[in-house]
Amino acid sequence: MSSIGELRQIALQARRAKGGERSKNPDNKAGYLFLAPWLVGLVVFTIGPMIASLALAFTDYNLLQPPRFSGFDNIAEMAGDARLWNSLRVTLTYVVVSVPLQLALALGVAVLLDRGMRGLAFYRSIFYLPSLLGGSVAIAILWRQVFGKDGIVNEFLAWFGIEGPGWISHPDYALATIIILHVWTFGSPMVIFLAGLRQIPEMYYEAAQVDGAGRVRRFFSITMPLLTPIIFFNLVLQIIFAFQSFTQAYIVSGGTGGPSDSTMFFTLYLYKEAFTELNMGYASAMAWFLLIVIAGFTAFNFWLSKFWVFYDD
Numbered sequence: 001m002s003s004i005g006e007l008r009q010i011a012l013q014a015r016r017a018k019g020g021e022r023s024k025n026p027d028n029k030a031g032y033l034f035l036a037p038w039l040v041g042l043v044v045f046t047i048g049p050m051i052a053s054l055a056l057a058f059t060d061y062n063l064l065q066p067p068r069f070s071g072f073d074n075i076a077e078m079a080g081d082a083r084l085w086n087s088l089r090v091t092l093t094y095v096v097v098s099v100p101l102q103l104a105l106a107l108g109v110a111v112l113l114d115r116g117m118r119g120l121a122f123y124r125s126i127f128y129l130p131s132l133l134g135g136s137v138a139i140a141i142l143w144r145q146v147f148g149k150d151g152i153v154n155e156f157l158a159w160f161g162i163e164g165p166g167w168i169s170h171p172d173y174a175l176a177t178i179i180i181l182h183v184w185t186f187g188s189p190m191v192i193f194l195a196g197l198r199q200i201p202e203m204y205y206e207a208a209q210v211d212g213a214g215r216v217r218r219f220f221s222i223t224m225p226l227l228t229p230i231i232f233f234n235l236v237l238q239i240i241f242a243f244q245s246f247t248q249a250y251i252v253s254g255g256t257g258g259p260s261d262s263t264m265f266f267t268l269y270l271y272k273e274a275f276t277e278l279n280m281g282y283a284s285a286m287a288w289f290l291l292i293v294i295a296g297f298t299a300f301n302f303w304l305s306k307f308w309v310f311y312d313d
Contacts, residue, residue: 053284053287053288054284054288055067056280056281056284057074057281057284057285057287057288058070058071058072058074058281058285059281060073060074060281061280061281061284062278062279062280063278063280064278067281070281074281074282074284074285075285077282078282078285078286078289083261083264083269084266084269084286086261086264087257087261087264087265087266087268087269088266088293090175090261090262090263090264090265090266091243091245091265091266091267093175094175094178094179094182094242094245094265095239095242095243097179098179098182098183098242099182099235099238099239099242101179101183102182102183102185102186102189102238103186103189103231103234103235103238105183105186105190106186106187106189106190106193106234107189107190107193107227107231109127109186109190110190110191110193110194110197111193111197111219111223113127113190113194114194114197114198124190124191124194127186127187127190128187128188128190128191129187130184130185130186130187131185131186131187131188132187133185139181140181140247140248140250140251140252141251143177143178143181143248143251143252144168144251144252147167147168147177148166148167148168149165149166149169151167153167154167168252168253168258169259170259171258171259171260171262172262174252174253174258174259174262174263175258175262175263177252178245178248178249178252178263181248181252182242182245182248189234189237189238192230192233192234193227193230193231193234195230196227196229196230197223197227200222200223200226200227204222204226205218205222208221208222225310226310228308228309228310229309229310229311231309232301232305232309235301236298236301236302239294239297239298239301240294240298243266243267243290243293243294243297244267244294245265245267246265246267246268246271249263249264249265249267249268250268250271253268255268255272257269257272266286266290267290269286270283270286270287270290271283273286
């Protein structure tokens, strides 16, 4: 009987040792097989074009002739390109103004929806819909009809005897119309804010209410501090998306950059250099410059986050 017990112990130890070897050397072939389509797409459509654009950034290339190495000529040309720096200024204005307004509106609507009103799913879908359509050509064309000289906005102002300008064709107002379009697409950050609000424990509000804290005090003392990670997440994402905005500026301005280049976004100028002027080498250098700018803003936000973002342990 003792020999049988010893055999069982030996078999059990062998089984454990075999399982340990499998855990140390797992077979991931099936996992890589399922990942293969994504990996191929990553290499062919993302990493490959990025490497090619980096090489083209140091060449003179017009699509019709083979690339000719030009060293740092494109970078030197960028430094003296007044239109490029104007497009960067327009883009920075767009980002700095539209992103905070969009996040403030998204947070405000999320707080209202968090009260548990009837038909919450319906309202959430309605408010999220502009985010799905905001970057489309159809909405950009609609925006031209709304803010055109004979558009809906001026028709509304005419009821009060006010003659509105051509908002899109006026250099002082053209950029503002695109900013309003961006703010209008607040649905995506709103849904994320709403999910974050649902994660805040109710006991904090109950304790604050017992101490006599009002709604405003509870919002700024409980909601905002606990929601700062979500605010930071939305802030980083929306800044990156805003820097890459293209369709709105292209359609609303008719591809011209607006009056006096007032809506000439950096991406729009890059597009014109690449596909209108066929300066592919210069456009590639511009693309990498935009990447550096976005990376710089992102790194700055991560550094700044340690002063105002609080994580609940």
